[in-house]
Amino acid sequence: MSRNPSHLPSKRSPVRSLLRLRPYVRPVRVRLLASAAVATVASCVGLVIPLVLKEIVDGPVAHGDPGGVWWPAALVLLLGLAEAGLFGVRRWLVARPLAGVEASMRADLYRHLQRLPTSFHDRWASGQLLSRATSDLSVLRLFLVFPLVFLLVNAVTFVVGIVVLLSQDWLLGLVLLLPTAPLVVLCSYFETRYALAARKAQDQAGDLATVVEESVLGIRVIKSFGRHRSMARDFWRRSRELRTTELRKAELLADIWAVIMTLPEVAIGSALAIGATRVADGELTAGTLVAFLTTALALRWPVESLGWLLAYSNDAASAADRYFEVMDTPTTPDAPETGDTGDIADTGDTGDTADTADTGGTPMAADPPRSPRTPKAPAAPDGIRFEGVRFRYPDAPEGSPDLLTGVDLHIRSGETMALVGATGCGKTTLTALLPRLYEATGGRITLDGVDIAELPRHRLRKLVAVAFEEPTLFSATVRENVAMGAPGAGEAALHKALTTSQADFAHGLPQGLDTEVGEQGLSLSGGQRQRLALARAVVGQPRFLVLDDPLSALDVHTEALVEGALRQVLATTTALVVAHRPSTVLLADRVALLSNGRISTVGTHHELLDSSPAYRELMSGERSPIR
Amino acid sequence: MTTVTEPPEEDGSALADGRPAQTVQAPEAPHREPARSPGTPPPAAPDDDTDEHPSPPGVSRALLGSLLRPHKWRTALAMGVILLQQAAVLAGPLLVAFAIDRAIPALRRDDSGPLIAVVCVYIVCALASGLLQALFIRVSARVSQDVLLDLRGRIFRHAQALSLDFHERYTSGRIIARATSDVDALRELLSEGLEELIQVALSAVYISVVLLALDWELGAAAAASFVPLYFIARSFRRRTREVYRRTRTAVASVIVRFTETMNGIRPVQAFRREEANDKEFHRLNSAYRRANGDSALEMARFVVSARTMANAVIAAILVWGAYRVADGGLELGVMAAFVLYLRRLYDPVDRLGMFLNSYQSAAAALDKIAALLANRPAVPEPRQPVPLPAPQGEEPGREVVFDGVRFAYREGVEVLPRFDLKIPAGQTVAVVGATGAGKSTLAKLLVRFYDPTGGRVRLDGVDLRDLETPELRRGVVMVTQESFLFSGTVAENIAVGRPDATREQVEEAARAIGAFDFIAALPEGFDTDVRKRGGRISAGQRQLVAFARALLADPAVLILDEATSSLDIPGERAVQRAMHTVLAGRTAVIVAHRLSTVEIADRVLVMDAGRIVEDGRPAELIGGTGRFATLHRAWRDSLV
Ligand SMILES: Nc1ncnc2c1ncn2[C@@H]1O[C@H](COP(=O)(O)OP(=O)(O)OP(=O)(O)O)[C@@H](O)[C@H]1O
Numbered sequence A: 001m002s003r004n005p006s007h008l009p010s011k012r013s014p015v016r017s018l019l020r021l022r023p024y025v026r027p028v029r030v031r032l033l034a035s036a037a038v039a040t041v042a043s044c045v046g047l048v049i050p051l052v053l054k055e056i057v058d059g060p061v062a063h064g065d066p067g068g069v070w071w072p073a074a075l076v077l078l079l080g081l082a083e084a085g086l087f088g089v090r091r092w093l094v095a096r097p098l099a100g101v102e103a104s105m106r107a108d109l110y111r112h113l114q115r116l117p118t119s120f121h122d123r124w125a126s127g128q129l130l131s132r133a134t135s136d137l138s139v140l141r142l143f144l145v146f147p148l149v150f151l152l153v154n155a156v157t158f159v160v161g162i163v164v165l166l167s168q169d170w171l172l173g174l175v176l177l178l179p180t181a182p183l184v185v186l187c188s189y190f191e192t193r194y195a196l197a198a199r200k201a202q203d204q205a206g207d208l209a210t211v212v213e214e215s216v217l218g219i220r221v222i223k224s225f226g227r228h229r230s231m232a233r234d235f236w237r238r239s240r241e242l243r244t245t246e247l248r249k250a251e252l253l254a255d256i257w258a259v260i261m262t263l264p265e266v267a268i269g270s271a272l273a274i275g276a277t278r279v280a281d282g283e284l285t286a287g288t289l290v291a292f293l294t295t296a297l298a299l300r301w302p303v304e305s306l307g308w309l310l311a312y313s314n315d316a317a318s319a320a321d322r323y324f325e326v327m328d329t330p331t332t333p334d335a336p337e338t339g340d341t342g343d344i345a346d347t348g349d350t351g352d353t354a355d356t357a358d359t360g361g362t363p364m365a366a367d368p369p370r371s372p373r374t375p376k377a378p379a380a381p382d383g384i385r386f387e388g389v390r391f392r393y394p395d396a397p398e399g400s401p402d403l404l405t406g407v408d409l410h411i412r413s414g415e416t417m418a419l420v421g422a423t424g425c426g427k428t429t430l431t432a433l434l435p436r437l438y439e440a441t442g443g444r445i446t447l448d449g450v451d452i453a454e455l456p457r458h459r460l461r462k463l464v465a466v467a468f469e470e471p472t473l474f475s476a477t478v479r480e481n482v483a484m485g486a487p488g489a490g491e492a493a494l495h496k497a498l499t500t501s502q503a504d505f506a507h508g509l510p511q512g513l514d515t516e517v518g519e520q521g522l523s524l525s526g527g528q529r530q531r532l533a534l535a536r537a538v539v540g541q542p543r544f545l546v547l548d549d550p551l552s553a554l555d556v557h558t559e560a561l562v563e564g565a566l567r568q569v570l571a572t573t574t575a576l577v578v579a580h581r582p583s584t585v586l587l588a589d590r591v592a593l594l595s596n597g598r599i600s601t602v603g604t605h606h607e608l609l610d611s612s613p614a615y616r617e618l619m620s621g622e623r624s625p626i627r
Numbered sequence B: 001m002t003t004v005t006e007p008p009e010e011d012g013s014a015l016a017d018g019r020p021a022q023t024v025q026a027p028e029a030p031h032r033e034p035a036r037s038p039g040t041p042p043p044a045a046p047d048d049d050t051d052e053h054p055s056p057p058g059v060s061r062a063l064l065g066s067l068l069r070p071h072k073w074r075t076a077l078a079m080g081v082i083l084l085q086q087a088a089v090l091a092g093p094l095l096v097a098f099a100i101d102r103a104i105p106a107l108r109r110d111d112s113g114p115l116i117a118v119v120c121v122y123i124v125c126a127l128a129s130g131l132l133q134a135l136f137i138r139v140s141a142r143v144s145q146d147v148l149l150d151l152r153g154r155i156f157r158h159a160q161a162l163s164l165d166f167h168e169r170y171t172s173g174r175i176i177a178r179a180t181s182d183v184d185a186l187r188e189l190l191s192e193g194l195e196e197l198i199q200v201a202l203s204a205v206y207i208s209v210v211l212l213a214l215d216w217e218l219g220a221a222a223a224a225s226f227v228p229l230y231f232i233a234r235s236f237r238r239r240t241r242e243v244y245r246r247t248r249t250a251v252a253s254v255i256v257r258f259t260e261t262m263n264g265i266r267p268v269q270a271f272r273r274e275e276a277n278d279k280e281f282h283r284l285n286s287a288y289r290r291a292n293g294d295s296a297l298e299m300a301r302f303v304v305s306a307r308t309m310a311n312a313v314i315a316a317i318l319v320w321g322a323y324r325v326a327d328g329g330l331e332l333g334v335m336a337a338f339v340l341y342l343r344r345l346y347d348p349v350d351r352l353g354m355f356l357n358s359y360q361s362a363a364a365a366l367d368k369i370a371a372l373l374a375n376r377p378a379v380p381e382p383r384q385p386v387p388l389p390a391p392q393g394e395e396p397g398r399e400v401v402f403d404g405v406r407f408a409y410r411e412g413v414e415v416l417p418r419f420d421l422k423i424p425a426g427q428t429v430a431v432v433g434a435t436g437a438g439k440s441t442l443a444k445l446l447v448r449f450y451d452p453t454g455g456r457v458r459l460d461g462v463d464l465r466d467l468e469t470p471e472l473r474r475g476v477v478m479v480t481q482e483s484f485l486f487s488g489t490v491a492e493n494i495a496v497g498r499p500d501a502t503r504e505q506v507e508e509a510a511r512a513i514g515a516f517d518f519i520a521a522l523p524e525g526f527d528t529d530v531r532k533r534g535g536r537i538s539a540g541q542r543q544l545v546a547f548a549r550a551l552l553a554d555p556a557v558l559i560l561d562e563a564t565s566s567l568d569i570p571g572e573r574a575v576q577r578a579m580h581t582v583l584a585g586r587t588a589v590i591v592a593h594r595l596s597t598v599e600i601a602d603r604v605l606v607m608d609a610g611r612i613v614e615d616g617r618p619a620e621l622i623g624g625t626g627r628f629a630t631l632h633r634a635w636r637d638s639l640v
């Protein structure tokens, strides 16, 4: 059911695509070139062997002098050993480095993907990303190991071979050269067709990976509706599509092979006819003809392999296209990583408050502003301020109104603000703007007076901790999952966070805090997952806390306990809490009502109950139904 | 485009290879599969792709055999074609020898007949070799693509048939690795490797025969040189087996890590896991890199030893041949042909290496796949399915009985101690209790995600274990606590409940729970793509879609596990109002923390630490002094 933004292969030359691999190949280029050179020499050695054979046949053998065979034979042996050794050296030279090239491309892809904005990941099916990181990259590695080198080697071998042939007998040589022109034409015709099919097959393989992934992640839904069969049918259909494309590739390959095998052979046949006539006429020695034909036959592989090499190169070219499609997606620019962008710093990373001006009264803003372009630090921390924040999802249809149309909200430092609103009105979206998972399309958001757009992202995210509405845990231990919120947090902090979120059940798990929680934490109950996610958010004692409906999966008693403990945490942080129920709202000092893309009212729970019918309706469910 | 036919299998949930499921678990005396018995090691770390049961030797070959068997005729055809093709190719040098030894002397006698004949035959052979090659590629591509199709399907269906218990341990990444990267390894073997092997073997046989025919002494010497070659190949295989196993394991770990990161990209970014992940990924990626490098080095070793041997043989035979020509025991042309053939005889050693390479890689991959396929579902299909009795009366609801049921997850702690519970047909039961009390577990037993460790769950008197999947799903459907949407349109997602539903029915289901308005407001309405995991719509909207899906399925017993937890209160109210009509006559189990749900329930069960501690009509319980009364009071107070 999934597609990725379909990138139809544009008219791009495979060579250009492959040339983009240069930066990755550069570190190993010496070895790669050496390997190609060695392979060329090895092939040429292979070509010399028939010449020596000719000497033997025309010389000692023809003269009935077997004693004279020894030296040339020793030469053949020597050449043979050299050839073997060179082949080995060529492989040895590139074995590890090319595996390294693949690995570094994969690491780069992973690194880049982790830093691409969330909106990118919204768009791309994960199977497509995965197939790029695995199959495509191994195609590229194999391309560098064989086809690339062989393209070069075979071309050189071919040229050398032709020169040898022409020097032996130019007429016969020319006959052999005749099929070159039609071959070139046919090959390029083949190439364009094959490239399209190759790209299609790779995309389809990516889709297949997506279907597999979804079928496993959604196994609970599939099982609870007994949908194995329709899933299997869907998978089958897609596999058939892939099969069709692969067969198409095979057909193309079959045709070009036929041409590539037949044409040169026909030329050799003609050369045989002409050669034999001339030997009979005495214009040519039998030895020369033998050597000539031997050389010609030795050239067969370089020519025949062309079909295979072209196919492989095209596979590799479209793999490179697919790879660079992702790598070319720019990450959203980040603020420069200098200390002067803000007067907010984590208390942990200061230490350079030397040229202190006046930090009085701002215990949290330990880093004084040092750059003239930073806004002046206010006397007291300002909290979170949304000013005319606008947002629309990048893929929203043309002409549709923005989702957030000017949110103005001020959460005072130390205050807890509840954010309420109807289902789908944009609460989660608004909270996602704070750690810059999405970039606001208008207006600005400031934390203690500093525009978040001017903070380097990882510093911003250190300041702001989030508990998402879907408590996504990773397949790791409880400890790792919670400590993720504050790398380097001590055991004490961990325990405190678990206590705050009433997640002490974790100590009672089979291996205590070292119990694996399973993929996505699914071997825990819903409420347990949610509490761990909450612990993860509070463990680092962040300055700003965003909780998206953090108590939705808890029963009334546990909820009350969590609230009690959470109040202490909230007392020292500035927090935005998305809430659906009055009980959650009560965590907050004030409540903001989001409707129609803006904050329509702000006040305490009781004030709003009195003054705002919309709020009353939202909290009690009386009167009109949703939206 | 080939026409799309149905999957070959009648039932997607039957085991992949078409054999009936061998139930390890007899319905009468339920004992758990050995893999899951208490005392087995804790689940493997997620990155660790070592199998719990390394498959016994030979299974991968057996798997390959079972994959190829249905295509034996086509494989034979491919062999035949390539046999002829090689004959055509290898005739070349023979014809050259003939031309030199016979046609040239004849020409000198002004008899051009032999030469013309030779050249004609040569050209015919050239054409034949090209056309046969093309034919071979087509036929063998068909075989290999069909094999891959079959294998992919088996993996997929098998993974679907395996129980949740298995999935919790195996992780999605490893299944993806099996279905993609491991299948790719086999693809390489089939598309290139096998062709190499056939060609290598054939040309070796052909040339040996020709050489023997040309001159049996020299020929025998050449044939004897295969013996050392065999040993070289064998030692290569022995040395690389371990290397390739490592490669497969390493690539699976890379995939696991990769998919998990991409699926959790928001927390990854929000919690600044990028650097730490990079490091971890580097470790896994390096293991893969090393394994790849090692296999390439082994290959280099093989090529050197094989080539050295081959070239030494050529030199030796050359000397010997020269002596024989000088003796007059051998004709010059024969000698020339012999030398040509010899070079060619050893040409394929490189290709032999490539074949061995892909064979080893595929064998390691097939081992992994076979190990996956060897897992038997812990929740198997019944061997003798029993149909549900016809519903009594008009009402769709059915009676549910938990009969001495106990349950423990894999780890062995008993989550639900032995209990009995009877829910009469048509009753709406609310299950409440502290988080982690076992409410979802109870529900999961009722949809048969797991089989109870002891006792049984019965639907209208029939043990769930005796119901076939389609029958079971007409009986019981559950909206799980985590609402999972597939990428695809809203309509497709709702239609998961009933694939043959019309658009009207889909819209009707959405309307019934108040989801219609928001869906209609989406850019493309019901045809809006909700993206992976339904990321295009909000959490509450996802829940509504998941709910609509269950309504559409129209089951006898409907289980709702926290199905409204992310809705706003008006939305929740609307759903509850709808439930009055929707649940009428149906048996329903509603797990909820928001006690407003209780208002629509006929009966309330309060659970605590796996036990049902209170059971009664809502009004009774609220009026009493038990836990539920306190709980309800606390909840009342939490309202506006
Ligand atoms: N990635 C996305 N691309 C496009 N539109 C989106 C995306 N995510 C959400 N939307 C739309 O934006 C709106 C707001 O979604 P959001 O998740 O912010 O709602 P919410 O207020 O958190 O709702 P809920 O209470 O259900 O969690 C929804 O109508 C949804 O359809």
Ligand SMILES: Nc1ncnc2c1ncn2[C@@H]1O[C@H](COP(=O)(O)OP(=O)(O)OP(=O)(O)O)[C@@H](O)[C@H]1O
Pocket (backbone or CB within 6 Å): A522, A523, A524, A525, A526, A527, A528, A553, B168, B409, B410, B411, B415, B434, B435, B436, B437, B438, B439, B440, B441, B442, B481
């Ligand atoms: N797949 C699993 N593997 C192992 N243990 C599990 C699994 N699922 C749940 N558990 C454990 O079983 C117990 C009961 O979990 P269950 O999901 O039934 O609770 P619940 O009552 O639904 O709680 P909640 O209200 O939080 O959803 C919990 O202690 C939980 O950790």
Ligand SMILES: [Mg+2]
Pocket (backbone or CB within 6 Å): A427, A428, A429, A469, A548, B538, B539, B540
């Ligand atoms: Mg939300």
Ligand SMILES: [Mg+2]
Pocket (backbone or CB within 6 Å): A525, A526, A527, B439, B440, B441, B481, B561
């Ligand atoms: Mg639950």
